[in-house]
Amino acid sequence: MQNTKTVxxxxxxxxxxxxxxxxxxxxIGAIASFFYFDWKSVAIAAxxxxxxxxxxxxxxxxxxxxxxxxxxxxxxxxxxAICGTLTLEGGPIFWVATHRLHHQRSxxxxxxxxxxxxxxxxxxxxIIFGETKHNATEMMSKYAPDLGxxxxxxxxxxxxxxxxxxxxxxxxxxxxxxLLLWGVCTRxxxxxHATWLVCTPPGSxxxxxxxxxxxxxxxxxxxxxxxxxLCSPSAKAGTTTTxxxxxxxATASPGKSST
Numbered sequence: 653m654q655n656t657k658t659v660x661x662x663x664x665x666x667x668x669x670x671x672x673x674x675x676x677x678x679x680i681g682a683i684a685s686f687f688y689f690d691w692k693s694v695a696i697a698a699x700x701x702x703x704x705x706x707x708x709x710x711x712x713x714x715x716x717x718x719x720x721x722x723x724x725x726x727x728x729x730x731x732x733a734i735c736g737t738l739t740l741e742g743g744p745i746f747w748v749a750t751h752r753l754h755h756q757r758s759x760x761x762x763x764x765x766x767x768x769x770x771x772x773x774x775x776x777x778x779i780i781f782g783e784t785k786h787n788a789t790e791m792m793s794k795y796a797p798d799l800g801x802x803x804x805x806x807x808x809x810x811x812x813x814x815x816x817x818x819x820x821x822x823x824x825x826x827x828x829x830x831l832l833l834w835g836v837c838t839r840x841x842x843x844x845h846a847t848w849l850v851c852t853p854p855g856s857x858x859x860x861x862x863x864x865x866x867x868x869x870x871x872x873x874x875x876x877x878x879x880x881x882l883c884s885p886s887a888k889a890g891t892t893t894t895x896x897x898x899x900x901x902a903t904a905s906p907g908k909s910s911t
Contacts, residue, residue: 668779671779674740675779675844677837678740678836678837678840678841678844679837679841680837681833681836681837681838681841682833682837682838682841682842684833684837685830685833685834685837685838688829688830688833688834689830690830692827692831693827693830693831693833693834693835694834696823696827696831696834696835697831697834697835697838697839700738700835700839701839701842701843703735703738704735704736704738704739704839704843705739705843705846705847707732707735708732708733708734708735708736708737708738708739709736709739709741709843709847711732712729712732712733712735712736712744713732713733713736713741713744713747713748713751714751716729716732717729717732717733717744717747717748717799718747718748718751718752720798730804733805733808734808734815737808737812737813737814737815737816738815738816738819739840739843739844739847740813740816740840740844741843741844741847742809742812743789743805743808743809743810743811743812744796744799744805744808744809744812745789745792745793745796745799745800745805745806745809746788746789746792746809746812748795748796748799749792749793749794749795749796750792752795752796753795779848789806789809789810792809793806816836816840819835819836820832820835820836823835823836
């Protein structure tokens with residue numbers, strides 16, 4: 653008989669340190685930006701937010717790459733994908749695979765960020781304490797095979813942080829520390845929390861996630877419209893049994909989902 657004792661995933665040995673440290677520095681930079689306030693930097697950050705979140709995530713990662721809701725010339729598609737990486741929500745293959753998995757298992761066990769596992773888990777707990785697979789291009793390509801066949805997307809997914817580093821250096825060179833803090837730190841932090849809030853129902857009083865236990869039965873549901881994150885499509889196993897953390901890839905074409 654297998655031991656199925658449940659334990660909380662909120663443990664020190666579950667922390668994704670690279671992700672956590674990156675988020676910590678970004679939040680510190682966002683706070684520091686208010687001590688380097690100037691309207692030019694704020695205006696540029698607002699424009700970049702609109703381009704990176706609106707074009708990159710909304711039009712690019714979500715509607716175009718995940719759901720294939722429309723078609724554009726390949727160079728424009730690649731441009732939208734690069735804009736998406738500037739949000740620091742992961743590369744295109746990771747983001748698309750995670751979001752398709754969310755639609756397959758929405759608010760059921762296996763949903764990467766279900767509010768039934770608690771609002772904190774749905775917001776960002778799964779990013780800090782879940783599995784980090786944003787650079788696991790080979791594995792995640794199985795869940796987004798249409799993107800995995802494209803060498804450009806494979807490269808961009810593996811090195812998704814490179815465009816943001818280049819942007820940061822350009823902003824620092826042209827606008828100094830103020831523009832770097834507003835155009836990168838504050839913009840990225842605002843975009844991340846705006847995206848995570850899509851999966852965090854307001855006023856929910858759902859039990860905190862406990863690994864190894866099924867999601868609580870509750871009428872609260874979420875339909876992510878721009879979801880995604882830095883982390884993985886599954887929480888780290890919190891039981892003493894060994895089980896796969898990802899379901900088999902869907903056999904049907906995953907490109908046509910409702911949202």
